[in-house]
Amino acid sequence: MKKAKKILAVILAVLMVCVSFAACSKSNDTADTTAADNTEATASAYDAIVAKGTLVVGITNYEPMDYKDAKTGEWTGFDAEFATAVAEKMGVKVEFVEINWDNKFIELNSGTIDCIWNGMTITDSVKTNCDVSNPYAENSQVVVMKKDKLDSYKTTDSLKDIAIAVEKGSAGEAEAKKLTSNVISLTAQSDALKEVKSGTADACIIDSTMANSMTADGKDFDDLGYTLKLTTEQYGIGFKKGTDMAEKINPMIDELKADGTLQKLSDKYYINLAE
Helix, strand or coil: CHHHHHHHHHHHHHHHHHHHHHHHHHHHHHHHHHHHHHHHHHHHHHHHHHHHCEEEEEECCECCCEEECCCCCCEECHHHHHHHHHHHHHCCEEEEEECCHHHHHHHHHHCCCCEEEEEEECCHHHHHHCEECCCCEEECEEEEEEHHHHHHCCCHHHHCCCCEEEECCCHHHHHHHHHCCCEEEECCHHHHHHHHHHCCCCEEEEEHHHHHHHCCCCCCCCCEEEEEECCCEEEEEEECCCCCHHHHHHHHHHHHHHCCHHHHHHHHHCCCECC
16 A cells, blocks of 8 residues: 555656646747747838838928928928938838828837838937937027017027927927927927918927028028027937837948938938938
C-alpha cells in the first residue's frame, strides 16, 4: 500500500512538472507571437501605403505651404510639391485631403489621412500626439495688423487689450492666449487675416511663412504687415505614433536636400530651410 502511494506521488509530481512546462511554453509562445504581431504592425505602415498606391496627406488652405492654383484648381505650394516629391520616391501617388486643423490628430489616428503635412510647428504637444519627421523648414509666429497701426504696438505688453484672431489649434493660438483674453479662434490662418483686414480683429498671430507671402506687394493683404516676432520654430511632418513612417521618410528628406529639390522649392516659395 505504501509502495503504491509512493508511485502515485511520483507520477503526480511528473505530471505537474509537465503541465508547468507546457504552460510556460505556451506563455512564451504567446509572448513571442504578440511581439511578432507588434513588430509586424509597426513595420507595415510604410508598406501598407506602398501597397495601396496612395499617400493621403492632411492639409489646410495655407499659402504658401498648401493652396489651390487659381488656374488649375490643383493643390500647390511648398509642402504640396514637397509631398509629391516624396510620394514619387515611394512609388505612389499623393492625395491631398483638407482637414480641420484642430482635429488633425483625430484624423491621423483614425486612418483618414496617412500624415499631417501642412507647415506644422514641432512642439511638445505635437510630439506627444504623433511621430514627427526631422525638421525641414524654419518659421516664426508673428503679429500681423494694419500697417498704419504698427507704430502703436511695438511690444507684447501693448497687445493685452486688443482682439487677436488665430487659427484654432495652432501655435499662434497658444501664443495669443499668453498675451490677451480676447482671442478669436477660427478655422484657418487665412480667416484670421480676413478678420484683420475687415477690422473685426485688431491683429492676428500667424506663421511668418504665410505672413510674408500674403502681405507682399500686390497681394490681397498688402495693407497689412508685422514687426513683432514672438517665436522661432521649425516645421515637421506628423505620422501615426509607433509606426515606421518617420524612419522611412527622413532619408528621403535628406536626399531631396542633397539633390537641390528643397532649395528650389525654398527659392520659389520664400521658405527658409531648417539647418
